[in-house]
Amino acid sequence: MSLASRNEDVRSLHARESGPCTVQLRSPYLIYFGNVPDAGHAKTGLGLIQWRRENCAGQFRSAGCQVDGGLADMSIADAAAAGVGSLVIGVASEGGSIPDSWVGDLAEAARAGLDVVSGMHVRLSDFPEIEAAARASGARLIDVRTPPRRLPVGTGEKRSGRRILTVGTDCAVGKKYTALALEREMRARGLNADFRATGQTGIMIAGSGIPLDCVVSDFLSGAAELLSPAAADDHWDVIEGQGALSHPSFAGVSLGLLHGSQPDALVLCHDPSREVLLGTGGGREFPILPVDEAMAQCLSFARRVNPAARFVGLSVNTSMLADNERQALLDRYERETGLPAVDPIKDGAGLIVDKILSKTGV
């Protein structure tokens, strides 16, 4: 499209804008585990309990459920009586659909006035029973995969406040976990820090965010700009990265997020046990980039929007390594990059926060 018509877009989009542009969930939550067969399918709910225990009032488990999140078991009537704000589906189903066996529970929750929050592909409102229950009670049906409707085109204009972005050498290398660990550590030190979610699980944990991979591509960097708005000079947004610049399936999302985030500090997430990109193979395998190349690639784009951008650490998945191998590998990364290298699951994110506060990096 022409720039003139794009700019018209931007103006008209801003003009039509109203209300908060990001999802906002109502806590406390009832975590819905349904009849989930194993913890692998309950990652969303377990992650929410791990990172936002204080927002979780209870769990709902039906016959056959093989997961226990350690919360009080509650019926939907219990939850409504206890003032629970939302039922959050904490389970992934095969195919991203909502199985028939859940529909009655979700409708009951909506009828009782609880918002129902879903990260599934199908929309809650496509189920007439759930839709009717929500309409009757005024409860909201929140599909966190649905991006806000009125997004602006990115401007590249510098915003106040400071930003950390986690980036990766691949998908699924700990970008969300690392951002959450950084937020927790920074808050523990009394810093003013907020995790900013860009995927559906992150949005459920944070209670707000924008599902970046669902955004229309013209508005990618605009959505990222909106996600971390201008803030106080001492405020840190800790932004959940997506994909990888080197991943031929998702690099566009990664680049739009990088540009829109204007990061002051970047953390590279990496899994040394992986040789080729996830989702590639079968004669068309893409090698994982070496960490120095991945960092240089990210920095060249980050500095376009923030000349002060620097890397402040590596977040390394060492779960496949013995303890002695583990430390040797982290030491090698530290020597090679001059940056702290930690596995946040085992080491926490303290060394990276030290580096952020030292205002140094590479």
Added chain:
Amino acid sequence: MSLASRNEDVRSLHARESGPCTVQLRSPYLIYFGNVPDAGHAKTGLGLIQWRRENCAGQFRSAGCQVDGGLADMSIADAAAAGVGSLVIGVASEGGSIPDSWVGDLAEAARAGLDVVSGMHVRLSDFPEIEAAARASGARLIDVRTPPRRLPVGTGEKRSGRRILTVGTDCAVGKKYTALALEREMRARGLNADFRATGQTGIMIAGSGIPLDCVVSDFLSGAAELLSPAAADDHWDVIEGQGALSHPSFAGVSLGLLHGSQPDALVLCHDPSREVLLGTGGGREFPILPVDEAMAQCLSFARRVNPAARFVGLSVNTSMLADNERQALLDRYERETGLPAVDPIKDGAGLIVDKILSKTGV
């Protein structure tokens, strides 16, 4: 989202796929100029006549129209009698809407059985009079800004056939024009070449394509893969580029398109009179990258998906320069890059096609 659920997506999307994924227009066309006040607002229609004169049966102009595309004037009844397939809106309106004064004409065309083709922001079907007319006759209402519904995630898998992609140092630097000029020159030499459109004007000219900036970002490279499917070994797709990797508003689109296109040959489009990116300014200006830097940036990503990717020429907008300055500048670019540098409006694209066929480049 997790890779597992992404891959589920891909499978289910492929499974649900049916019918052509790209827009397909029905020619010949009646070009609708309405009451357009100047040629600047009629670029779509004039471009369609310039590049696909053989598909244009006539033009429709109402009182006050200040543009003449050089076609026979036709009423809608004339067009229907002459077997016209589609009325194509060749005009941009302020704000991207469809003015009241057009609605009766468009409904009349739909009632007469002509498909109606629009690149406006609003949807044709949002106008009850047009919608009812189309339903009655069976005519299609085609909004070329609406992307196909079932797009796959990109795979990075190598496809047969050859591909040229035009890239740029900015938006609106001739990427569409250059691709069309290359297609025309290649076809004139008897080569098997097809222009592949990624924006709405390009789609109207080509009669098919995918509006890449309207695609959900997770499917960017998948859409680009779909746009230039596997083809005969001697076939060339000439793909219309979008945006620029260096543009903080649109780089995500550019990168998804670059990855999905797997270009064998790249042409850099550049406007030497421009100092900062279009749409940036007001204290936040982004300098245009030097051509060597822009080329290196594109190549580093293009070679991820096609190690043989090379640049084969520069397409330079010299409209602001006197003739002697013009040639001196093109000569300088040729010396500096080792590639043919042409202004396709003045010089055609022949030198770049020579370079493509020589199988050399940088």
